[in-house]
Structure formats: structure tokens, C-alpha cells
Amino acid sequence: MRELDCDTTVAEYHASRARYIRTVMAGVEQRVMETIGKRRGPLMEELANLRLLAHSRYDVYQAALRAYAEMAPGSVTASGLLRPSPARHIIRDVDRVYKAAVKAAAEFSECEALIKKRKEQLEQIDQKMRAQVEQYGRDIIAQLETPAGLERAFMRDPLLRRAHARMCEVQARRASI
Numbered sequence: 057m058r059e060l061d062c063d064t065t066v067a068e069y070h071a072s073r074a075r076y077i078r079t080v081m082a083g084v085e086q087r088v089m090e091t092i093g094k095r096r097g098p099l100m101e102e103l104a105n106l107r108l109l110a111h112s113r114y115d116v117y118q119a120a121l122r123a124y125a126e127m128a129p130g131s132v133t134a135s136g137l138l139r140p141s142p143a144r145h146i147i148r149d150v151d152r153v154y155k156a157a158v159k160a161a162a163e164f165s166e167c168e169a170l171i172k173k174r175k176e177q178l179e180q181i182d183q184k185m186r187a188q189v190e191q192y193g194r195d196i197i198a199q200l201e202t203p204a205g206l207e208r209a210f211m212r213d214p215l216l217r218r219a220h221a222r223m224c225e226v227q228a229r230r231a232s233i
Contacts, residue, residue, distance in 0.1 A: 065226040072219035077196055084192050092185045103174045110167040117164045120157035
């Protein structure tokens with residue numbers, strides 16, 4: 057038998073084996089995604105809501121900063137002149153606006169911290185899913201190395217059985233030569 061035919065037959069078996077592994081893995085990935093999706097979905101929804109809240113809090117924070125900048129002593133007016141020191145009743149208003157800006161900044165920072173925490177939780181879920189799928193792939197490959205695992209694969213995929221039989225036949229002929 058020619059060397060090229062032998063190599064082609066072995067390559068055909070390995071292609072068939074890879075196709076079998078991809079087929080099994082596609083089903084596994086789908087099942088894992090459905091399982092993980094039940095935990096991931098609400099987390100994604102909460103993250104989207106937190107982002108909307110953060111945008112809203114950021115806008116409130118920016119408005120409070122602008123209001124404070126307009127009233128703060130020593131700030132520059134729209135005409136470019138230095139604002140004089142305010143009277144006592146205005147100081148109370150400036151203090152109130154300053155406290156509102158500080159509160160808005162704290163609320164925005166709190167939203168950002170929650171978003172970061174949820175993103176980390178989401179990443180942990182994704183890493184766990186990837187690890188499960190990769191481990192299952194390694195398990196399938198290890199099963200194909202055993203006779204019992206190979207037989208189970210042959211029952212699921214007759215094309216793999218034929219490719220394996222041709223490869224074994226060619227290797228036996230090669231060994232006898």
C-alpha cells in the first residue's frame with residue numbers, strides 16, 4: 057500500500073474523530089449555556105438596570121457640580137468676573153448645594169461599585185462555564201483513548217467506526233510489509 061493512502065486514511069480518521077468531538081461538545085455547550093443562563097440572565101438584567109441608574113446618578117452629580125460652581129465663593133461668573141464673598145443667607149444655600157453634590161457623588165460611586173461587583177460575578181460564572189466545557193472536552197478525548205469509550209463513540213457515530221476500521225486495516229497492512 058502506498059504511504060500516501062495510509063496517511064490519507066489516518067487523516068480521515070482524525071478528521072472524523074474531531075467532527076465527533078465537535079458534535080458532542082456542541083450539545084454539551086448548549087446544555088451548559090442553558091443551565092448557566094438561568095443564573096446569568098438575571099445578573100445581566102440587573103447589570104443593565106444598574107448602568108441606567110449610574111447614568112442617571114451621574115447626570116444628577118454633574119448638575120449638582122454645575123450648581124455649586126455657579127454659587128461657590130471665589131468662582132468666576134459668566135462675565136469672567138470673580139464672584140464676591142456671599143452673604144450669610146447665600147452661604148446656607150451654597151452649603152446645601154455642596155452637600156447635594158457630595159451626596160450625588162457618593163450615590164454615583166455606590167452604583168459604580170455595584171456594577172463592578174456584578175461584572176466580577178458574571179466573569180466568575182463565565183470562567184466556571186468555560187472550565188466545565190474544557191474539562192468535558194478533555195474527558196471525551198480521554199474516553200476515546202479507551203476501548204469502551206471508543207465503542208460508545210462508534211455507537212453514536214457510524215462514520216467514526218468506518219474511518220477507524222479503515223485506519224486499523226491500513227495500519228495492519230503497513231505493519232505486515
